[in-house]
Amino acid sequence: MVFSKILTKCAVMCATATCAVALAHADPLADTQAGPLTRAHVPRIALDDDVYLPTAGLNEQIIRVPVDAAGSVTLETTIYKPDGAGPFPMIVFNHGKIPGDPRTQERSDPLPFAREFVRRGYVVVAPNRQGFGHSDGVYQQDGCDVEHNGVGQAGDVAATINFMSKQPYVDASHIVVAGTSHGGLATMAYGPEAAPGVRALINFSGGLRQDACKDWQGNLTRAFGTYGEKTRVPSLWMYGDNDSVWNAPLVAGMYAAYGAHGASAKMVDFGNYKNDAHRLVGDRDGVHVWWPAVEAFLAQVGMPTGVQYRVEDPSAPKASGFAAVDAVDSVPYVDEAGRNGYRNFLHQYPSRAFAVSDSGAWSWAEGGDDPNSVAVANCQKQSVAPCRLYAVDNSVVWGDRSSQTASGGDGSGAGSGADARRAIASRE
Template structure:
């Protein structure tokens, strides 16, 4: 697809999301601008916010703050909130105040994008990451002023340069952070006009050494739990590099778990921005969230439903839940214990519900019910409904 067309579609998708606010949806989504101050100057940062639609009076939600990687050889404005919308919806469906931001110069955010001015001979990756962290810190401060934000429970989620920037932010003593998800995190020096080498640090060894030093320094003041996820076929930060950085991190006082994931398509660095890649990442993330006492979906809620389903339906339900992404629905025939149907990654929960129901009805030839929406059972139990309808007919 032509890149200009792709950018236009991405922008249209984000603006479409900001109109989603349906009474029976599980989450509300808002496209907004965060008014912030960075180094004494005022900026507007492009943001997408999702949260459960129903809150108790005065209820505050844990914050999941999400940010992107660097543009590399692309124009920073070509990266949009569409890249992060799946993450926002999925965290919102788990009970978070989920906020995705575009840093300065990216998407529709004000200001020039922060580009590294250093060279292979004079590398300054830590300074670059700290400038990125300034934007994220300013966004976190703006979010903390909301009445629905629990600033004592903050999860940072970042990809590539955004992942490393989240680690830099968590190392600041004056910033309230509870945990960090670093997905394919790191940075390296781009060489304009030159093709990428299989080893992006080849011929730039001083930069590689500076990255080592950066992780050592950040770990010394970063004492929150962190999860690092990298694909085995990441062309920029391969397993040997991720393992080296994690070893330095742990030896320098940081807390962290590193997981090297199976190869993802042709480029494992991109799994963060693809829905299929997110489905690979979510099971690992959910386990980490449970360990750290952060909200995630509760498997025990589905015990009653599982008892009413057939073996094949239970297997499909487990796969549906483990995929992790939101805006989805799971339907089964009222009478029958073999078939099941689901629709995921819909524009809205209402759309997912309608698609799953219609798919089930047309394929099975029976009346159907939606038994799960996102990560919540609807309370509809197929066998129980069938028995009730028969009893009513006999009376």
Template sequence: MVAGDGEHLNLAGRVCRPAGDGPSRVVVINHGSPVSASARPRMELTECDAEATQWFTRRGYVVVYALRRGYGDSDGDWAERYGHCSDPDFVRAGLSSARDIGAIVRYALALPYARHDGAVVIGQSAGGWGTIAYASQAPKDVAAFVVMAGGRGGHADGEANENCQPGRLVQAAGRFGATARLPMLWIYALNDSFFDPSLASAMHDAFTRAGGNAQFIQPPPFGDDGHHLFFGDGGPAVWGAPVAAYLARMGATP
């Protein structure tokens, strides 16, 4: 689907188009990473009839999904490792994700039915962390960033609400905030089992203290685990209104 940074890799992708001929604004939605390494090769692309996808296509957006290197049918080795849980490098992991996200955005904006005046970039979990890292690079071809439950290192040792090194994750958020320029929207449900309310708040505080700009929303508990709010059944009923308001403020309408 796209060529990576300095490496020619084919990434498995899916484009979901709205009614009409366009041109339409592109929304690039970036996936998370399964806890089990053995699940990465089996990952599949989100369908065009998924509830989250249709929230955007029914409003006139083109939605683009792609599996980053090392996931599913995409080429390349998995590149998003942060090292041992006792000494994680969350900055490196985020920037590795951002490399592929940037390539996907460039591909999406070149589609003949896409508007070329700025993509909307959304990421969930590890994809959300990569989205924060990508925002730190201040890309000129992005109109808005939405982070849904973004982070890394959650479920350490298989335990809910345990992170490898929460202090390192907070520090990394500050690193990214120092160079991010575009206002963002961050959404973390109160019952997120990967990034609990105190950790999510600390990440946001570090990001904004360093110079980043992000609206921070913590919706009420969602289902059994709010980490799955974005793609979960009924999720758009929770996040749809704040996302729509943010996109309108950013001038990122279809």
């Protein structure tokens, strides 16, 4: 699969919040070579100067979205929205599927994704589809008929958009539908029946892997071909080279089949992402990789992209100077197993965090939305004494007052639950 060198450079240079203003580029999504996987020329990300913008929270709330007219089947749905009455443009985010029973899947809570769109004045809607988590109904696997599976999932997407479009704070003429993995399949399956106000589809590593099914790759390719034959809404496809679920020939085949009948689609190959490109959307670090291409695409379809609110990322304590980050023997309280755990931590990707308590408990976390809170919460599950952050990213923070982010006791400190989730791969 072809790498996008400029996009990769962008991801490296913008791994911190100190990125410079981007250089202008005429068309960040222009092709540079033929073939189903096109190279994306994406400028360095421009972090808008938001000092003078109003500060806003995510205003997260959980509602039940009715699937049928009687309201006998409802979907557990998380909403994030800017302050104010709106109406705001809306983006619907469709989750992936963990292996096994979808009832065990937690509530869809795509915080890095939601934060980026609330900054830009969007309502973000994240439904759990039927049979997932605490939503009603039953997940319909449909055997090896992946095309029908996608259409069934798209029915819940349609119900969500129908309900949310009637809310007074939603601008029903400016809607985007996005999804990752199995949610990407649901997004593309929704395309043929898209509501009039839907202006774009965004497919992050979409599909459904069915290893037990004969010719599952062919089935999946043909499903995308069927969706593309009837879809008139433009779409953006984002896939990476080191995806643990899809290989390059399969991605190329799905994309070619989708566009074979004239469907408007643009492929962005974003290269390698950490140890697995499939986790991109679930990582706060991934925003710097996917947002430039998404921004250019949204601008092309008439959707807003400018920052309108100052929405804070999870905060981190400051470096304390207690020790060098690679000084393993300086970590307090831990035994040799803990020091080996710290050595393992040093091999993780940023964002990362290591937490300890004076009882000798320890834990590390990497990626997701808030690894600092996750590390402390997991440490706290093993300790009555309070756990504190020892190191964050490439700095030791031990001794900084804000490094203590959970109290001792029942292990229910900050970061448990939703913050501990990772990107979800779609496999059956």
